[in-house]
Amino acid sequence: MEEELERTAQALYALPFDEFVAARTAAAKDAAASNKTLAQAIRTLPKPSVAAWTINMLAHHNPDAVQRLRTLGQTMQEAQASLDAAALRELAKERRKLLGTAVGEARLAAEKQGRKISGAVATEVEATLRAATADLAAGAAIESGLLLRGLSADGVDQVDVSDAVAVPSALGKLPPPLPRPSGTQRPSGEVPKGRRREPTAATAPPAQRTRTQTRKAGARTDSDADAVEPEKPRLHAVRTAPRPVTPSLLEKAQAALAEAEEAAAEAADEAARRARAQEEAAAAFVQLTADVNEARQRLRALELSLDAARKDRETAAAEAKQYARAAEKSERSAVLAKERVLRLRNTPD
Numbered sequence: 001m002e003e004e005l006e007r008t009a010q011a012l013y014a015l016p017f018d019e020f021v022a023a024r025t026a027a028a029k030d031a032a033a034s035n036k037t038l039a040q041a042i043r044t045l046p047k048p049s050v051a052a053w054t055i056n057m058l059a060h061h062n063p064d065a066v067q068r069l070r071t072l073g074q075t076m077q078e079a080q081a082s083l084d085a086a087a088l089r090e091l092a093k094e095r096r097k098l099l100g101t102a103v104g105e106a107r108l109a110a111e112k113q114g115r116k117i118s119g120a121v122a123t124e125v126e127a128t129l130r131a132a133t134a135d136l137a138a139g140a141a142i143e144s145g146l147l148l149r150g151l152s153a154d155g156v157d158q159v160d161v162s163d164a165v166a167v168p169s170a171l172g173k174l175p176p177p178l179p180r181p182s183g184t185q186r187p188s189g190e191v192p193k194g195r196r197r198e199p200t201a202a203t204a205p206p207a208q209r210t211r212t213q214t215r216k217a218g219a220r221t222d223s224d225a226d227a228v229e230p231e232k233p234r235l236h237a238v239r240t241a242p243r244p245v246t247p248s249l250l251e252k253a254q255a256a257l258a259e260a261e262e263a264a265a266e267a268a269d270e271a272a273r274r275a276r277a278q279e280e281a282a283a284a285f286v287q288l289t290a291d292v293n294e295a296r297q298r299l300r301a302l303e304l305s306l307d308a309a310r311k312d313r314e315t316a317a318a319e320a321k322q323y324a325r326a327a328e329k330s331e332r333s334a335v336l337a338k339e340r341v342l343r344l345r346n347t348p349d
Contacts, residue, residue, distance in 0.1 A: 005041050006167045013146050014060040016113040017053050051124035052147040055108035059145035065102045066143050071135030104130050124150040137160040140171045
């Protein structure tokens with residue numbers, strides 16, 4: 001049944017967004033005749049979010065774009081595991097380009113299916129596609145074409161996609177994540193944080209060193225003890241030497257620097273996009289303000305024309321009424337004149 005459910009789901013999640021519910025109902029009705037369990041499973045397939053649907057359109061209609069992101073993600077994880085900072089910087093630049101291209105292709109795929117994507121949805125689409133480059137499970141979920149919601153990855157914990165895919169069995173068995181570099185060991189002789197180091201004979205202050213040597217010397221006479229004066233403490237210039245950085249720590253720092261530079265570049269790109277959006281919004285506001293002012297002027301002119309037309313109508317109505325009365329009066333005069341003519345004809349001379 002899982003294979004039949006997956007085939008049906010693949011067909012449903014490749015449809016335009018507004019056709020999903022009707023198609024799901026029809027598919028469940030068709031399956032009910034032969035397999036009620038399958039029909040119930042089809043009936044309960046969730047409708048994806050707009051962002052997830054957009055990514056499904058990309059996965060179904062342009063799978064190469066998703067595969068390129070997954071391949072790049074695998075390469076980035078290998079570079080991260082080997083702490084190759086230079087490679088990470090170059091791969092981060094490539095990822096920004098691929099993400100921009102993939103988001104544009106996802107928008108185009110959605111528009112071809114009859115839905116225009118807003119800026120907020122495009123941002124969620126980009127975050128989800130970015131997760132495909134950082135996590136194997138997220139990449140598999142996106143590539144399946146059965147995504148239900150957006151994803152995000154922090155690069156540390158594996159993304160839980162159990163409720164993010166319509167048919168989880170479609171993901172198959174995911175490979176284990178690449179091992180992460182282990183932390184460095186504490187140098188020998190270094191005291192754990194919070195624990196006090198006991199002074200030795202070589203490192204103890206002179207007075208304490210004298211007392212220690214006195215205890216170790218064993219039996220001494222009272223006169224000898226009186227003769228031994230404790231050495232007065234002296235000020236010592238203490239130079240704190242910098243802790244040597246092991247190569248593994250340096251490599252970790254370089255990798256962290258690469259990630260920080262990537263985040264900074266992405267933030268700069270996002271800031272530039274927001275600035276362009278602000279400029280476009282400001283230009284649209286100016287244009288709309290001009291349109292509103294023009295519309296108000298036209299409205300005022302139309303109101304004046306309406307007032308003039310109203311006056312003309314009232315004048316015409318008054319004149320029509322006046323001429324109607326005049327016509328009625330003339331008609332009565334004509335009737336009276338006609339009656340007089342008839343009377344005169346009937347009167348003998």
